[in-house]
Amino acid sequence: MTTSPKRRRPRSGFGDKPTGDRRIAIYVRRSTDDERQPFSIDAQLASLRAYIASQPGWTLVGEPFSDDASGATTNRPGLQRALHAAQADRFDVLLVYRVDRFTRRLSDLLELLGQLDEAGVAFVSATEPFDTSTSIGRMLVQLLGVFAEFERETIIDRVINGMAAKAQKGQWVGGNRPYGYHVDRPTQKLTVHEAEAPIVREIARLYVHERLGTRAIATELNRRGITNRTGKRWSGLTIGRILESPAYAGDISYADVYVADAHPALIDRDTWRRIREIADARTDGSQRAMSGSEYHLTGLITCPDCGNKYIGTSARGRNQTYRYYTCYSRSRYGTHGCSAPRLDAPATDDATLQALYNFYSDADTLIRDAIAEARNHRRERHEDRRAELDTVQADIIAKSGAIERYLTAFEAGTLDDTIAGERIKALKQEIVALSSRRDEITDLIEDEPTMPEPDTLEGIRAELRHAIAEGASAERKALIERLIAEIKVTADYRIIPVFRVPLGAPVRALPHMVGRAGLEPATEGL
Numbered sequence: 001m002t003t004s005p006k007r008r009r010p011r012s013g014f015g016d017k018p019t020g021d022r023r024i025a026i027y028v029r030r031s032t033d034d035e036r037q038p039f040s041i042d043a044q045l046a047s048l049r050a051y052i053a054s055q056p057g058w059t060l061v062g063e064p065f066s067d068d069a070s071g072a073t074t075n076r077p078g079l080q081r082a083l084h085a086a087q088a089d090r091f092d093v094l095l096v097y098r099v100d101r102f103t104r105r106l107s108d109l110l111e112l113l114g115q116l117d118e119a120g121v122a123f124v125s126a127t128e129p130f131d132t133s134t135s136i137g138r139m140l141v142q143l144l145g146v147f148a149e150f151e152r153e154t155i156i157d158r159v160i161n162g163m164a165a166k167a168q169k170g171q172w173v174g175g176n177r178p179y180g181y182h183v184d185r186p187t188q189k190l191t192v193h194e195a196e197a198p199i200v201r202e203i204a205r206l207y208v209h210e211r212l213g214t215r216a217i218a219t220e221l222n223r224r225g226i227t228n229r230t231g232k233r234w235s236g237l238t239i240g241r242i243l244e245s246p247a248y249a250g251d252i253s254y255a256d257v258y259v260a261d262a263h264p265a266l267i268d269r270d271t272w273r274r275i276r277e278i279a280d281a282r283t284d285g286s287q288r289a290m291s292g293s294e295y296h297l298t299g300l301i302t303c304p305d306c307g308n309k310y311i312g313t314s315a316r317g318r319n320q321t322y323r324y325y326t327c328y329s330r331s332r333y334g335t336h337g338c339s340a341p342r343l344d345a346p347a348t349d350d351a352t353l354q355a356l357y358n359f360y361s362d363a364d365t366l367i368r369d370a371i372a373e374a375r376n377h378r379r380e381r382h383e384d385r386r387a388e389l390d391t392v393q394a395d396i397i398a399k400s401g402a403i404e405r406y407l408t409a410f411e412a413g414t415l416d417d418t419i420a421g422e423r424i425k426a427l428k429q430e431i432v433a434l435s436s437r438r439d440e441i442t443d444l445i446e447d448e449p450t451m452p453e454p455d456t457l458e459g460i461r462a463e464l465r466h467a468i469a470e471g472a473s474a475e476r477k478a479l480i481e482r483l484i485a486e487i488k489v490t491a492d493y494r495i496i497p498v499f500r501v502p503l504g505a506p507v508r509a510l511p512h513m514v515g516r517a518g519l520e521p522a523t524e525g526l
Helices: 041-053 077-087 106-118 135-168 197-208 214-223 236-244 269-282 328-336 345-361 364-381 383-411 417-446 454-470 473-483
Strands: 022-030 058-060 065-068 093-096 122-125 181-184 189-192 252-254 257-259 310-316 321-327 484-489 494-499 512-515 518-521
Touching: 022 041, 022 077, 041 058, 041 093, 058 417, 065 077, 077 106, 106 122, 135 252, 135 257, 197 214, 197 236, 197 269, 214 236, 214 328, 236 269, 236 328, 310 328, 321 328, 321 345, 345 454, 345 473, 345 484, 345 494, 383 417, 454 473, 473 484
Parallel strands: 022 058, 022 065, 022 093, 093 122
Antiparallel strands: 181 189, 252 257, 310 321, 484 494, 494 512, 512 518
């Protein structure tokens, strides 16, 4: 199978629009903040269709690409489909109502325009002077980039300098007020919150004198019915932030500015010094491990009790550090947040790798059956698309036949050339639009899971043998991320890995039982 080289659109002269027929695709977006951005999808579509009708040689092809999402990210389904269609040469121009419907970020705009340019597709705004098929349009985009970047950097510098100036005066630089303090509006300095200040001192006492950790302190405050500033339960993370902020010792710290005794302290200097010493000593102890490669399954395990993900945690014993997978809610809020048990991390990792190897050692039949089932399921879902494909193909044939009849009548002298020419042009534009839709439907129907090649499966088996016998932690983690779709945990805390088959559909693996020492193979089959 050969691939054609990328199509590049011809460059036009300064300010000149290219002539000839152009296939147009529409992209529309409704902002998540509709009150401030009152550009409804229907209003955009109506304006864009009218704009297309006013341009000679322009033909709308395919269905509009649409999103109902924020423009702060490019990870939008409609936008991604538009980019995919551009790369597949489905249209020549992507038309939007306004640039901010496309994206709100300059860096994203330049990146998206680069992708369209690589695909040979022009970008046009119906209400602004943006048409990247012209030299002046491309120049305006570049000028926008220069001035927008300059303005952004200027604003950032002003904000940073303003906050540094406030910090030098001992003022609170902004953001949420620290728990235990008010911000005095006239002076912009911190003043004591009489109701919250005793809780801050109690947190310091529990940490220094009772030697409780941050999560244990959160659990104790929640047990007493004490809520945080927003009226919610305490978490270990929030306690940790309090114990790290020099504001509680009466100091203001911002960037390179440090002002001591800027406001009343809630924690005296001696206690603050002891907090820092204890925190430094505990850094290598009970805190969460920082090396992600040590936890192969982080983010893959879903808690059966609260639905949050399990994360890697550790605890310091007398002679060694113990590693676990712990539900995020339990890790942050203690057992009050979630009572799901912890899983022994090394045992869970080893059992998952072994289950992967066992599966791929004799998986050809299972994978073949799973792929056949997935294909049948997809074909059932594609019945409507196949019916539409038949209709579209029939319309293309009918309109092509109509063109032939018009040409025959014109050649026989029974039809005026003006009437024949206009009708033939309209029919050709309709055929272009129908052909684009036919290609879209064909891609959707033909995109079916396929059986991986025998060499692929043998390569996976070899990788698993190496990972189990002598693979480094990072190698094992990378292999698991590639081959495991998720880890399900049942109500009785059995784990069920869901395997990801290359070029196929996820396949459920053998269940494993959680035991005291880790994981033991269960007797159930598939």
